[in-house]
Amino acid sequence: MELIVVAILATVASLLTLFAARQWPGDRFLCDTCRFNNPDACHKRDRPTAIVCASYRTNANVEQISK
Numbered sequence: 001m002e003l004i005v006v007a008i009l010a011t012v013a014s015l016l017t018l019f020a021a022r023q024w025p026g027d028r029f030l031c032d033t034c035r036f037n038n039p040d041a042c043h044k045r046d047r048p049t050a051i052v053c054a055s056y057r058t059n060a061n062v063e064q065i066s067k
Contacts, residue, residue: 035059 031037031048035057044050 030056033059 029048030050030053031042031046034042034053036042036055037048037059039047042055044053044055046053050056
């Protein structure tokens with residue numbers, strides 16, 4: 001029974017790792033395309049290298065420029 005639980009936990013951990021890897025933007029950070037990417041609008045500690053942010057909002061101007 002313990003072996004089954006360990007196998008299930010290992011599988012779940014592997015799936016979560018794969019999911020997180022697919023969500024990672026590569027060499028970019030969320031701040032690169034965030035509407036609040038300036039010191040006056042964002043006071044988070046992770047700025048400008050955040051990879052997770054509850055306040056993230058896409059900056060439409062940045063997306064148009066990068067296309």
